[in-house]
Amino acid sequence: MKKLSARRRHPLAAFVVLLFALAVTGGLYTAFAPSGEAKADQESSQSLAIEEGKKLYDVGCSSCHGTGGQGTTDGPSLVGVGAAAVDFQVGTGRMPMQQQGAQAPSKPKIYEQSEIDQLASYVASLGSGPSMPTKEQYDPSGADVANGGELFRTNCAQCHNFTGQGGALTHGKTAPNLEGVEPKHIYEAMQTGPQNMPSFTDGALPEKDKKDIVAYVKEANGEKSESPGGFALGGFGPVSEGMFAWVFGMGVLVGVAVWVAARTAKAKKS
Amino acid sequence: MSSQGPDENVSEDKQPEERRSGVERAGGGGAPDPFADPGLPPHEPRIQDIDEGAAKRSERAVALLFAISMLATVAFIASYVAFPIDKIVYVWPIGRVSALNLSLGVTLGIALFCIGAGAVHWARTLMSDQEMIDERHSVAAEPEMEAKVKSDFVQGAKESGFGRRKLIRNTMFGAVALVPLSGVVLLRDLGPLPENKLRHTLWSKGKLLVNENTNQPLRPEDISVGSLTFAKPEGLEEDDHDFHSEIAKASLMLVRLEPNDIKDKRELDWSHEGIVAYSKICTHVGCPVSLYEQQTHHVLCPCHQSTFDLTDGARVLFGPAGHPLPQLKISVNKDGYLEAQDDFQEPVGPSFWERG
Numbered sequence: 001m002k003k004l005s006a007r008r009r010h011p012l013a014a015f016v017v018l019l020f021a022l023a024v025t026g027g028l029y030t031a032f033a034p035s036g037e038a039k040a041d042q043e044s045s046q047s048l049a050i051e052e053g054k055k056l057y058d059v060g061c062s063s064c065h066g067t068g069g070q071g072t073t074d075g076p077s078l079v080g081v082g083a084a085a086v087d088f089q090v091g092t093g094r095m096p097m098q099q100q101g102a103q104a105p106s107k108p109k110i111y112e113q114s115e116i117d118q119l120a121s122y123v124a125s126l127g128s129g130p131s132m133p134t135k136e137q138y139d140p141s142g143a144d145v146a147n148g149g150e151l152f153r154t155n156c157a158q159c160h161n162f163t164g165q166g167g168a169l170t171h172g173k174t175a176p177n178l179e180g181v182e183p184k185h186i187y188e189a190m191q192t193g194p195q196n197m198p199s200f201t202d203g204a205l206p207e208k209d210k211k212d213i214v215a216y217v218k219e220a221n222g223e224k225s226e227s228p229g230g231f232a233l234g235g236f237g238p239v240s241e242g243m244f245a246w247v248f249g250m251g252v253l254v255g256v257a258v259w260v261a262a263r264t265a266k267a268k269k270s
Numbered sequence: 271m272s273s274q275g276p277d278e279n280v281s282e283d284k285q286p287e288e289r290r291s292g293v294e295r296a297g298g299g300g301a302p303d304p305f306a307d308p309g310l311p312p313h314e315p316r317i318q319d320i321d322e323g324a325a326k327r328s329e330r331a332v333a334l335l336f337a338i339s340m341l342a343t344v345a346f347i348a349s350y351v352a353f354p355i356d357k358i359v360y361v362w363p364i365g366r367v368s369a370l371n372l373s374l375g376v377t378l379g380i381a382l383f384c385i386g387a388g389a390v391h392w393a394r395t396l397m398s399d400q401e402m403i404d405e406r407h408s409v410a411a412e413p414e415m416e417a418k419v420k421s422d423f424v425q426g427a428k429e430s431g432f433g434r435r436k437l438i439r440n441t442m443f444g445a446v447a448l449v450p451l452s453g454v455v456l457l458r459d460l461g462p463l464p465e466n467k468l469r470h471t472l473w474s475k476g477k478l479l480v481n482e483n484t485n486q487p488l489r490p491e492d493i494s495v496g497s498l499t500f501a502k503p504e505g506l507e508e509d510d511h512d513f514h515s516e517i518a519k520a521s522l523m524l525v526r527l528e529p530n531d532i533k534d535k536r537e538l539d540w541s542h543e544g545i546v547a548y549s550k551i552c553t554h555v556g557c558p559v560s561l562y563e564q565q566t567h568h569v570l571c572p573c574h575q576s577t578f579d580l581t582d583g584a585r586v587l588f589g590p591a592g593h594p595l596p597q598l599k600i601s602v603n604k605d606g607y608l609e610a611q612d613d614f615q616e617p618v619g620p621s622f623w624e625r626g
Contacts, residue, residue, distance in 0.1 A: 151483055154482055154483065154500060155498075155500070158558065158560045158561050159561050159572075167572070169561060169563060169570060170563065170566075170568060170570055170575075170588075173563065175561075193496045193497065193564055195565065196564055196565045196566065197564065198496055198497050198498035198525070198564040199494065199496050199497045199498075199564070200497060200498070200499075201492065201494050201497050203488075203489070203493070203494075204481060204483065204484075204488070204492050204497060204499040205483050205484075206484060209483055209484070224366070225366070226358045226366045226368075227365050227366060227367055228358070228367060228368035228371055229367070229368070230364050230367045230371065230372060230375075231364055260390050260393075260394070264316055264394045264395065264399060265316060265317065266314040266315070266316055266317075267314070267315050267316055267317040267319065267320055267321070268314055268315075
């Protein structure tokens with residue numbers, strides 16, 4: 001205790017206290033905040049998915065999207081968004097949102113897949129929209145990766161970067177990194193156009209093309225994808241590479257130059 | 271290898287002029303001059319200067335660095351021979367990298383680094399580190415030299431008759447001035463003049479809008495609200511020899527808006543059921559501007575963040591772009607396919623001198 005009080009006037013003491021306080025607040029928040037909604041309804045029965053979904057909806061979603069999915073000032077209408085949109089938004093943890101912001105970020109999902117299916121059937125009952133894709137539609141095995149790459153560069157790369165690393169949009173919005181995103185969710189995002197992403201309907205981008213794109217994203221960003229040059233540095237090309245070279249490369253050179261010209265060790269200690 | 275005392279090294283008569291005069295001035299005034307040049311600190315020998323054993327150790331360290339460099343060069347050549355170009359290995363923490371690239375880079379890096387490190391270590395521990403003073407010499411030439419050069423010049427000018435024979439002088443000026451014109455004429459050979467290529471694209475009345483993904487003509491029902499579709503003019507194929515120069519001007523971006531959301535009267539007239547067709551080429555420096563935000567209907571250019579409002583005639587909201595994106599007037603033909611009504615009404619892409 002004596003040691004502690006002796007150090008409280010250290011110039012860094014304020015930072016340490018601040019960091020500690022921030023860490024504690026943040027830790028408590030993540031530990032407690034989302035769990036309230038997760039326990040919404042556990043005893044799911046398969047009998048009436050829509051009815052169960054409605055119950056889940058009333059608890060978890062209606063405060064922003066309105067009691068009948070008609071939307072409020074805090075959230076858009078869900079009439080006609082379809083089951084695929086629900087599966088994407090809730091399955092990637094984007095919904096329910098923790099707070100209003102530029103866009104809903106992806107976070108650990110709160111609902112079980114069975115609950116998501118019930119929510120999806122309820123929202124799908126509000127108005128027709130894209131239904132959840134089947135495994136044959138999105139499963140990337142056997143798809144044409146090269147064609148997918150070409151389509152990705154035409155349709156997706158402007159926002160998500162050539163290798164799907166994501167990028168910035170306006171006013172705090174971003175196109176997310178596609179690394180580790182499930183094939184089903186990539187497919188649903190193209191179908192439904194979540195948030196500010198435009199949709200790519202089957203008329204403009206047929207099912208097979210979507211599957212090829214999923215295969216390309218998995219090939220470029222998967223566990224097994226190769227990076228012959230070593231560090232990809234975010235895949236941004238010359239921007240991040242140049243910054244790395246200027247900051248770290250030049251920084252090391254400057255440091256070495258200073259050290260070379262510094263006084264050498266002397267025999268006599270001064 | 272020297273162990274001379276400090277006084278012998280930097281003796282009084284070797285010190286700079288200013289320093290001595292400064293000290294003398296201060297001495298004369300009584301109080302010491304606060305700005306007196308302290309001069310060089312006394313030289314102190316390094317351990318290698320007085321201990322032959324330490325010097326030997328330094329020598330061995332330098333030799334070891336050079337030897338590591340030699341081994342690394344040998345390893346470079348060996349890995350060039352040993353690894354096939356497509357061999358991929360997992361290396362923590364980089365990931366799955368090309369074995370050839372990695373080994374070539376690491377070995378060449380070590381080879382170069384050890385040469386440098388050895389040289390630096392050699393210089394810092396073994397080469398003489400006696401501080402010395404080398405006075406700057408005056409930049410100006412000696413006055414005799416200056417006078418001789420001047421008189422030589424005057425005599426040369428006189429002997430050549432440059433000032434007297436004006437005919438020769440003037441024709442020489444003329445000849446020298448005209449020669450560069452031949453270069454100016456050759457510049458004309460750099461390529462054909464652009465003529466009106468910058469003002470026209472492949473779009474014209476009746477050309478169908480072809481989906482860039484499927485290569486099929488687009489129907490209005492293919493394009494839903496919130497979607498983004500790219501189109502090229504009918505008849506332009508990817509293996510055409512002028513595909514790139516034509517698509518660079520004709521590339522088209524299609525979105526469907528709620529007709530009520532469209533604020534610009536002309537935009538509404540040129541649309542079909544809310545489907546608007548805009549040039550995909552940024553009016554700043556010609557990047558493909560297609561970062562479409564479907565909720566705000568803003569389009570962002572990835573190069574310099576120019577932002578266009580698609581509900582208001584693609585007005586520039588932000589960024590360096592100088593003009594709105596040109597809109598293509600579209601409608602539907604009798605078979606139900608989208609077609610262009612005309613070419614773009616203004617040049618697409620960045621401004622140029624004669625754009626007006």
